[in-house]
Amino acid sequence: MSFDLELEEIHKLFFEECAAGLDLMEAGLLALESRSDPETVNTIFRAAHSIKGGAATFGFSAIAEATHGLETFLDGLRNGTRRADGVTVRQLLECVDGLRAMILGLERGEPTDADRLGALHAKIADLLAGRPAGVAGASDARPGSAPASAFLGGRAGWIIDFRPSAELLRSGNEPLRLVAALEALGPVHLVVELAAVPPLASLDPTACYLNWRIEVAADVERGVLTEIFDWLDERSEVAYRRCEGEGAPATGAASSAAVPGGTPEAGSLRVSTDKLDQLINLVGELVITQSMLARAADGSAVAGLDALQAGLAQLTRNTRELQESVMQMRMLPIGFAFNRLPRLVHDLSAELGKRAELILAGEATELDKTVLERISDPLVHLVRNALDHGIESPAERHAAGKAETGKVTLSAFHEGGHIIIEVSDDGGGLNRERILARARARGLVAADTDPGEEAIHQLVFAAGFSTADAVSAVSGRGVGMDVVRRNIEGLGGQVQIRSTPGRGSTIRIRLPLTLAILDGQLVRVGGETYVIALAAITETVKADEAQLVVAPDGGRCYRLREEFVPIVPVGALFGLAGAREADAAGLLVIVESDGGRFALGVNELLAQQQVVIKSLERNFRAVPGIAGGTILGDGAVALILDVPGLVELFNSAALSRRTLAA
Template structure:
């Protein structure tokens, strides 16, 4: 039982995290459009659901706090309270406090009944006080408004009842006035209008027939079924329509919004279950709908959606329900249907199990390669077709297994909307965050590891990338700054660009700071790009004083290290006065890649296939540029730096034989470099294995893999090789300038 409760608590924590994220997104939407009903409902549902589920586990601090917030949202949704900027700020704080309450209870574990910390309690009281004060301020805007008379027939505050008696009502012993007397016992009859409906022209007046109709304004706390029960014995001789007041309608809307998925059935049954519709009203509407079908007014082949629409039209025509309640019922039914479909399509899987599956697929890839090599060595040609089929299936299993861990990056990027909002308000800036390419997918393990670097970069852009409104106006820029985040796929990688239209980076200031710290010498010549990259050096900052947020330069070395640890790279471009653009390039997955196997000297290497641009024979590639010490080649008019892998890793053959060298052109981002190898061995699926600590400082290597032969091949880090090639080019330029 304890294990089941632990699993239930974990499910509760995960659900709360999702609800709070939905609430945050809804509040951000409300800042742009305070009248967005769907966002208002989303905030209400989040607090309502957390309150209900928290009560199941006995988390009373959570229940009490969320109930107070829920009550305020109920007032806003009903239109009795306005959604203001002040309230949105308080609700953001309430959302954060709810998250901290959950964290505190989780840390307590089995002792979740212990009192909370005094700071947490004080924060909760302060937030509730702010909500209460705000409510008093909004409700006392017109304190001198005279009280309305008690029996004034205000339509929005009373039940409207229509009674149309049948011709035989008096013959069957019905007393119309008795219904009014009975109704008066349940509340106040505000007003009654008596209508006399004369017989048609072709029908004589019958003194025993009833020609009466009542229109009643009724104020009561009774629900609709109770009021309908007053006329229960007259249903066969009377047409009854009961329209609820706005207050009751708000209750129906709340009940519909809080229905669990198991309670959501057909629209008519839902409305009956919450008391918005009486069984007889539904029965009459269904009978009317059936009559229409029988007369071909509606085709039997119409969808359930069309049938629901028609039923709703009939209920409104009957005066049984208001359109707003019917619309909410349809939304509730549609949301429940969509959620049930999602639940049948998706299942939650433990990340460790998924990781274990990926590892097994990796071993399967290695075993498949070994089988092919054994078949080729044995010369069993009639096995080739079977081996090809196995390779194809293994590739499909690999791709599908990796897809299981792919998630849209937009969910991770959208978290930064709150960061930009809070930080810009704290600094007195007006900044908009624009996110594009959010549906681009990336391995979940990569997404989890880039959150911190991204947070730092976004805060940098807000803190002192974007200028203050006054400074922007002074230099002729729009007062509102913009940070754009764009994600897209490129050659087996994902590229994420973070760009701001702020002040940009001052390369002269960066150079001066770098010289002061001894990172470069005054006589060193650096390109614009190399000077910008100095901000990734440990401890370098162009800020004279630190802020409580972050500074561009402080911690940027950690950003670079974290990204490079994922076999990624970060590039920087900035124009003083115009803005800064940071480009991050990451592999789609950290587990398995398609590789290109090459030989150089005594060893074999794997190059990620997605980064291979072309392969040419070294002699046919072009003329080697001697002035640059042989590290350049003229490839069809393009000056291309190249690296000999045998020289880089010092693994030449003991006895050097004349052989044909090949040039493998690889690219990473905006950089291209040539890798000179001895042999081209073809494509293969590669399972990436991390290197031990002994090889951590080995440059240009991202990992290792086991070949089908059992040999070890090193996987090249193309990003670092590209940087090595650029450095060779730069130093050669310096020597020959």
């Protein structure tokens, strides 16, 4: 039992490595498209090779075989017998996708999808034969789904594409013997492909130029077939496809429709050995400090005092360094989130008929793993938007006197305790008129008012707002930008748009480097201390009685520079003793959430400090309106307010009050 567990662990590692390898291959292939570089080919080859090795070791023969085919092709690229052009790169990328899907399936413990496997093998065979995908397919019954075969005619069996290497005959192998071995299993039908046979003048009589398609009407396990072809030399290609007999259940037909989307969130973390070594060093120092302190405490009170103080100072330093170092472990370069994007731009610009180039900057900028995982999807969305709405078609660009190839720039850098990520395009920019017209039509903006530039940009983030003329498959449904903003705010970040008509737009995301530490404002509400994230606070005002307004439903608002801000009675919402006093609003902390402003009534503003966020759910449970807890300097626990959650709580309370009143 424990062995199974270990194997499972090892498999998990293998899958992680595969994912990393496939990412590497994909990145390499995309680079290859613009510039053929032997080192890039080598990188791709090595990645494929290690996936093959791992797969073979763990008995994932389907993956090993597929990567073997790829490897053969890549080897050709390496030694110059094959060339990479746009078509082959696309085919290779499709193969990478196919492999990824298969590995994901294995990871989830799903049975191997025969259709998908067949399609992948067909793609690889196309590659090796130098056919563009699908061209030969029409005449060749090549498409992946249940290959039709006149010979098999509904019988269960196998179609084997056998592409021996030129050296096959020289190594003492005889194809006829293979066929004889197959005939022992069942009736065999042979088709010879002569495409590779050179003109007589250049024909080497000892080389094998023939390829065969062998159909065997034998319902046997794949292993039986692989055994027959087992002793072939490395360079020979064999692809197997199974034909189910009539009436046999079509396996995996349903699952193949659902192409797996995002990779599952990884619970594990790869840490560079440098970071680990640093941590070990620090712990070593901590141990030394501890023994130093112990000795000082042992000695006489007077003599030991100096040593004790020195030791404590050292301990303080050690602890801080240790904390920083451990935090560093969770830091990953943002390049991980950028990885998916070159492929996206490549595919999407082809789909949209646009020409675009993606420029990445600051990939090495580090941020917390959790933030990284959760920013990935919003980034994809923003890049999609930039391509779909931002970058114009080549013709439009040409007419506007711009280069036909648009630029989407993604850059990341640190600023204070934050990371800034900017997505810019050099497209048409936000269309102010169109946004305004759409907003007026939807009643978001009164017909006669003209909101400022900033307000117009904020409209883009409103739920269900879209100015796209046509709803494309890519974007334009108006969901998205509001989700992007919510995701970013959920991480304690902010998002802004800058746009110049005709010159393009820039979306600027500001995120905390980590979710483990928060810049907080400590406040007293009733008898309790709470922490509010500084990022959410816009200002704090001393309430002026004259500006308080009571709404008909009993809710109260504060008039802040011509704007009515609803007062969220924190104490009453939390049912605290002495809440009345707080909600009588001596002090109002103005916070921003979901684009709106709210005033939190508090009794007292305490210190501003960095707090370490601790989970309340770990030992207890999630509490509405509370994001977590932290431990203050005196060892007491203070709860961290979840501003969006609190506003939600307030809204639903107001709603039920209104229903009661009605």
